[in-house]
Amino acid sequence: MAISTSALLEALNNVTAIPIIPFRQGQIDYDAHAMNVAYLMRSNSLDDGRPRVVSVAGTSLIHHIEPEEQTQLFDVTGQGMGGEGVLMSAIVPNPIRTAGKLVEEQSKLRRPPDVYLVMPLAGTFSPEGVYDYFMQFGERYGGEFGARFLYYHRQERDREAVIRLLNDSPHFVGVKIGTSEKDVKPMIDGVGDRAMVIWGIGDRSTSAAEQGAKGHTSGIAVLYAKASDAINNAQRRGDYAAARAVEKEIGGLEEIRFRNGRAYNYAAVVEAMQQSGFDDIDAGDGSGPFNPPVPPQVAGQVAQAIAGLEKYH
Numbered sequence: 001m002a003i004s005t006s007a008l009l010e011a012l013n014n015v016t017a018i019p020i021i022p023f024r025q026g027q028i029d030y031d032a033h034a035m036n037v038a039y040l041m042r043s044n045s046l047d048d049g050r051p052r053v054v055s056v057a058g059t060s061l062i063h064h065i066e067p068e069e070q071t072q073l074f075d076v077t078g079q080g081m082g083g084e085g086v087l088m089s090a091i092v093p094n095p096i097r098t099a100g101k102l103v104e105e106q107s108k109l110r111r112p113p114d115v116y117l118v119m120p121l122a123g124t125f126s127p128e129g130v131y132d133y134f135m136q137f138g139e140r141y142g143g144e145f146g147a148r149f150l151y152y153h154r155q156e157r158d159r160e161a162v163i164r165l166l167n168d169s170p171h172f173v174g175v176k177i178g179t180s181e182k183d184v185k186p187m188i189d190g191v192g193d194r195a196m197v198i199w200g201i202g203d204r205s206t207s208a209a210e211q212g213a214k215g216h217t218s219g220i221a222v223l224y225a226k227a228s229d230a231i232n233n234a235q236r237r238g239d240y241a242a243a244r245a246v247e248k249e250i251g252g253l254e255e256i257r258f259r260n261g262r263a264y265n266y267a268a269v270v271e272a273m274q275q276s277g278f279d280d281i282d283a284g285d286g287s288g289p290f291n292p293p294v295p296p297q298v299a300g301q302v303a304q305a306i307a308g309l310e311k312y313h
Helices: 005-011 030-042 067-081 096-106 127-145 156-168 181-191 206-210 221-236 240-262 267-276 296-306
Strands: 015-017 053-056 086-091 115-118 149-153 172-177 196-199 216-218
Touching (some): 005 172, 015 221, 030 053, 030 067, 030 221, 053 067, 067 096, 086 096, 096 115, 096 127, 127 149, 127 156, 156 172, 172 181, 181 196, 181 206, 206 221, 206 240, 216 221, 240 267, 267 296
Parallel strands (some): 015 216, 053 086, 172 196
């Protein structure tokens, strides 16, 4: 039975763990992905027995694989989660009909996604187009398949259009902020209690939480789940100093990931997983499309950044 929207929103005040897609010789290693999902489900230190939220989104390279591969990935993910946790599918709306087809196909899986994250548009578009097309998209696929959507806000100019979308569409239940902290409060003020505002730029999330953002995404939870969980636990109890203390410990790896326009967002996580030597996760061989292994100098920086973080695995 599908989770209710109110229960879904409560569950999303949480860490959204985004495991990388592991590749070997340029092909997706689904068994390795299943291992990584199993680690995330097993290594849940969220307080009060809260569910693990798992997605395969931007950090993962979801943009670079075929639609049928995306659906197979979410099938493997859902099976690995069983009846536990919250499954978030990420869909790229280019082209929009392919995104709709993904919702159709994934809604038929043995474990359908609980919510869909609409990733940023590419190409030429206007704020008015964002509002019009996603209103139509929500009406069609929310109405026919019962899909709930989050919008990933990455263009500052689109803020007012996104606020209108969240206020007007019953199918768009929240937004992930992927622009900057200065958009958090205006978005919260704009949507009120109508939708959830989630921080979408990694574990360095406490400043956004202090402004009222609920939950955050993590690209390193596949390696250091206990760190991401500790940050969220502390934020929920209002202990922002404790949250920042953990952020400081993982800050070196986050800095590498988000350096130079997120150039190493994927590859730095793969490098850290490989260097860690943990045998219950699998990064593949690092042959992800458009994302070769990090240069030797950066590999050395990753080694320094993860020194002493074993306790968070």
